[in-house]
Amino acid sequence: MADLVSHPDEVRVVSRRFGMGATNLDRYLELDGYKAVQKALGMGTDGIVNEVKNSGLRGRGGAGFSTGMKWSFVPKQASKPKYVLCNGDESEPGTCKDRLIFEHDPHAVIEGVVIAGLAVGSHTGYIYVRGEYRYLLDIMQKAIADAYVRGFLGKNIFGSGYDFDVYWHGGAGAYEVGEESALMESLEGKRGIPRIRPPFPAVVGLWGGPTVINNAETLASVPHIILGGAEWYASLGPPKNGGTRLFCLSGHLKRPGVYELPMGYNLRKMIFEVGGGIPDGRALKAVVPGGSSTPVLKSDEIDIAMDFDSVAKSGSMLGSGGVVVLDETTCMVKFALRTMKFYQHESCGWCIPCREGTDWLKKTLIRFHAGGGVNKDIDNMYYLSENMLGRTFCPLGDAAAMPTMAFIKKFRKEFEDHLDGKPCPFEKAGVVESVLA
Amino acid sequence: MRFSDQFETRFAEMITHYPTKRPVLVPTLLYAQDEAGYLSDEVIEEIAERLELTALDVRNVISYYSMLSTKPRGKYNVQVCTNIACMLRGGEELLEHCEKKLGIAHKGTTPDGQFSLEEVECIGACSWAPAVQVNYDFHENLTTEKMDRVLEGYAKKGAA
Numbered sequence: 001m002a003d004l005v006s007h008p009d010e011v012r013v014v015s016r017r018f019g020m021g022a023t024n025l026d027r028y029l030e031l032d033g034y035k036a037v038q039k040a041l042g043m044g045t046d047g048i049v050n051e052v053k054n055s056g057l058r059g060r061g062g063a064g065f066s067t068g069m070k071w072s073f074v075p076k077q078a079s080k081p082k083y084v085l086c087n088g089d090e091s092e093p094g095t096c097k098d099r100l101i102f103e104h105d106p107h108a109v110i111e112g113v114v115i116a117g118l119a120v121g122s123h124t125g126y127i128y129v130r131g132e133y134r135y136l137l138d139i140m141q142k143a144i145a146d147a148y149v150r151g152f153l154g155k156n157i158f159g160s161g162y163d164f165d166v167y168w169h170g171g172a173g174a175y176e177v178g179e180e181s182a183l184m185e186s187l188e189g190k191r192g193i194p195r196i197r198p199p200f201p202a203v204v205g206l207w208g209g210p211t212v213i214n215n216a217e218t219l220a221s222v223p224h225i226i227l228g229g230a231e232w233y234a235s236l237g238p239p240k241n242g243g244t245r246l247f248c249l250s251g252h253l254k255r256p257g258v259y260e261l262p263m264g265y266n267l268r269k270m271i272f273e274v275g276g277g278i279p280d281g282r283a284l285k286a287v288v289p290g291g292s293s294t295p296v297l298k299s300d301e302i303d304i305a306m307d308f309d310s311v312a313k314s315g316s317m318l319g320s321g322g323v324v325v326l327d328e329t330t331c332m333v334k335f336a337l338r339t340m341k342f343y344q345h346e347s348c349g350w351c352i353p354c355r356e357g358t359d360w361l362k363k364t365l366i367r368f369h370a371g372g373g374v375n376k377d378i379d380n381m382y383y384l385s386e387n388m389l390g391r392t393f394c395p396l397g398d399a400a401a402m403p404t405m406a407f408i409k410k411f412r413k414e415f416e417d418h419l420d421g422k423p424c425p426f427e428k429a430g431v432v433e434s435v436l437a
Numbered sequence: 438m439r440f441s442d443q444f445e446t447r448f449a450e451m452i453t454h455y456p457t458k459r460p461v462l463v464p465t466l467l468y469a470q471d472e473a474g475y476l477s478d479e480v481i482e483e484i485a486e487r488l489e490l491t492a493l494d495v496r497n498v499i500s501y502y503s504m505l506s507t508k509p510r511g512k513y514n515v516q517v518c519t520n521i522a523c524m525l526r527g528g529e530e531l532l533e534h535c536e537k538k539l540g541i542a543h544k545g546t547t548p549d550g551q552f553s554l555e556e557v558e559c560i561g562a563c564s565w566a567p568a569v570q571v572n573y574d575f576h577e578n579l580t581t582e583k584m585d586r587v588l589e590g591y592a593k594k595g596a597a
Contacts, residue, residue, distance in 0.1 A: 002565055002577065081456075093520045093559040126454075131467055131504045132560050134573035167454040170464040173504035175558065189462035189488075191501035207456055250522035250563035257564045292521055292559075322563060324522055338524050342558055348501070 002100060005257030007274045011236060013224050013244045014217060015260040018104040023139055025146040028107045034152055036223035040115045041160045043226075045076075048119040052222060054230035056242025060097075061087055061178070061215030062291065062320040064308040067222075071212055073202035074120040080209035082122035084113050087183055088129040088136075088216040091175040092291035093342060094322025097246035097258050098216040102129065102136035105220060106143035112219030114157070114164050115226060120212050124165050127216075128187060131172040140168045175346040179394040180213040182348070193350045194394035217246055217321075237263025241307035245318075249275040251325035252282070264305040271302065271325055282327040286411075290319020292339050293399030295406030296332075316406070331426035332411040333418055336404060337365040343400035354397035357388040361404060371421045378415050382408045438483040440472055448487075458488045462498055466505055475509045503558070511546045511553030513591045515539070516570040519556055522563035527580075531567050532556055534581045538588060551595045552588075 004019050012018075022028045040048050053068025074082060086109060090098040101109060113125035127144075129137045144166055147153045155163050169187055171177055177186040181195035184206050205211020221243060225233045234242040241263040247270060249256045254276030261270065267289065271277065278284055284299040289306070294317040297304075304314045311318040326335065344358040361381060368377055385401035385408075392398070408415060417425055440448075447468065451461045465484060466476060473480050476499055478492075485495045499505045517535055519528040532554075536542055539552050546553040562568030565577035569584070576587050 002562065002575070090561050091559060094522055094563050095559075096561045096563045096565075099561045130561070131463075131502070132570060132573070169454075169460075170467060172463050172467045172502035174502050186463060187460055188457075189459035189498065191498055248564050250566055251525045256566070288521070322522075324525070324563070326525065330525065335521065335524075338519070338521055342520055345503075345558055 002096070002103065003257070004100075005255060005259060007259055009265070009269075009274060010260050011244050011262050012260050013233075013236070014101065014105075014108070014220050014246060015258075017108070018100060020104075022105050022107065023103075023143060025107065025143070025150065028105075032227060033107055034111060034158075036226040037111050037114050037118075037152070038158050040118050040226050041158060041162065043118075045119055045121055048115060048226070051230045052119070052225060055225045055233040056230075056237065056240055057218065057221055057225060057233065058241065058308055059215055060217035060221070060245065060321065062092065062293075062317070064318060067214060067218055070202065070214070071116065071119050073200065074122075074210045074212055075203065076121065078210050080207065081124060082120055082209055083206045083211040084116045084120070084122050084125035085180075085183065085187065085206065085211055085213045086113050086125065086127040086216055086219050087178060087180065087213055088127060088133070089171055089174075089178040089183060089186075090130060090133075090216070090320075091178050092293065092320045092322060093339075094248060094250055094288060094291045094324045095320040096248050096250075097321055099133060099136065100246070100258055101216055101220050102133065102140060106136075106140050107147065108220040108223055109140075109216055110143060110147055110153070110166055112214075112222040113166055114153070115222050116212050116214060116219060117164050118162070120210070122210075122212070123163050124167070126167050126169050126187060126206075128169045128171060128177075128183060130177075131170055134170070137168060137170045144168055175342075176348050176394065176396055179396065182394060183213065184211065191348065193348050196393055238305065238307050238310070241309060245306070245321050247274075247306070248322045249325070250322065252278050252327035252330075253325050254279050261306070264307040264310065267297075267302045267304050267306050267323075270306065270323065275323075275325065278325070278327045282329060284325065285328045285330055286326045286332070288322070288324040288326070288403070290317050291322035292324070292342065293317075293395075293403060294319040295402050296410060298410050329426060331369075331424055332407055332414045333365065333369045334424065334426065336407040337362070337369050339403055339407075340365055340400060343396065347396060347400070351392035351394075351397060353388045353391040354400065357384055357397065358400050360384060361400070368415070368418055369424060371418065371423055373415075373419050375416075375419060378408060378412065438473075438479050440469065444468055444472060459490065462488055462490070462495070463502065466495070466499060466502075470505060475506050477507075481507075509546070509550075512551050512595055513571050514553045514555060515588070516555045516557040516560065518558070518560045518562065518566070518568050518570075520559040522559070523567040526566040528567040531569065531579060531581065531584060534584060535569075535588070538585065551592065
């Protein structure tokens, strides 16, 4: 069970039931549970889609695409069954928010799945939970079973005449499965290898039927939008960046934790006020603003609003909400190496630029960090990363290339300090490389 | 090959959740591994037969997922995260400590079969780093001293 934190600047929407015992269905009902789905039953498909569109809700998994827009791509008439798929394969390093949603408010996810189903005319939803989160899969299984007993799921939900089934599904360890087309492959019982697009899942998804795929936090936000209204939700954040976000603060901070803050919250304030600043009087060196795949920001680049558009303007991405803070003692080459080791491990090997690129970059970074680097390596690593961009079926190749390019561009001097057999200036005496490196 | 009643009840229910049989494969493999310790030839044959797949189809899937293993492991699989958020807060030192303490390296198993050790990728505990999973249980905000207590706890449990 992960510890909860709080800060006065928090605006609790998705996290408002955290720590309140809402895994219990009666308690959830006391806390306005399942009211949104009953309201949605009377809104009609267009009514729901427009409400979510107007709320400015954008995908919390990382891409930041308009949720209402995504739903509107599902054809009204389809020859095959339509599906809703909740992505709970949370695996982006730096990200640990969906875990809290499943742990504290599983019924909100179920409610979000049903509302998404009503919006697109689907009758079946799946909630995919990553394999490592076994205790959460158990919580979700119980929540679904409880909802069936009350008639909130199954035939004729809430006496509406509408049938809707929700099923749980567990993974078995794979970062790439968090990518939506690989997620469908995994759910179908296969290796999680991405599918070519188009056709997009909204048209051809699970078993060939139109499929809506949303992140768990996105779906858990939907009931609040239906109940509170699009206008209220949109007003919590800057234009086109509606609502709040669960920011996962980690790394060199005095008070790491998952905090729900309005979209557009200042990054400097997030680090120094909400997260309590850097321990032991050390200085900030860099921030990874949205999970390991987002380009790093230097300490003088953090006066930005944490919303999709502002972070994009600063050359990075809001991503999945994982804010990783690095103090002055961090070796950026080592950090780049650990990041690449991850992507090399997780690359499925389907696309050559990703499979070969991540492996080559990892090997080069290991040699480089150990003092065996030559000047030419620095440009070669940048050039190779650049050539991985946009040349793979799924964004894993981009996710490995983008941060690498930023590390080199912004911290070139640190790479140069490792050249000519010099030992890593940050390495503590006696600390050996980890076994996988 | 016999699985527990709980496994069979769950399997019978899961198979009704999908339009085809194959989708139960990944979760079923993990539940089977929980009971058998690892995915032996016998387990693979059994699951393949139930789902009308070939053993090769099943092996092909197993090799993709990092949690699935075709080799026996310790009763307690100690999985130390060294990914970025954990690394910044001592994940690598923690791994090294576990290696010394248990006398085994990455993917190794102690001679008594009690513990195995694995360096793993992000387990979703970034805000509570450094973190370790022992089988499915999370242990967070760890120090080497806390880790010793965690390991001692499992050693006692395993001996009981």
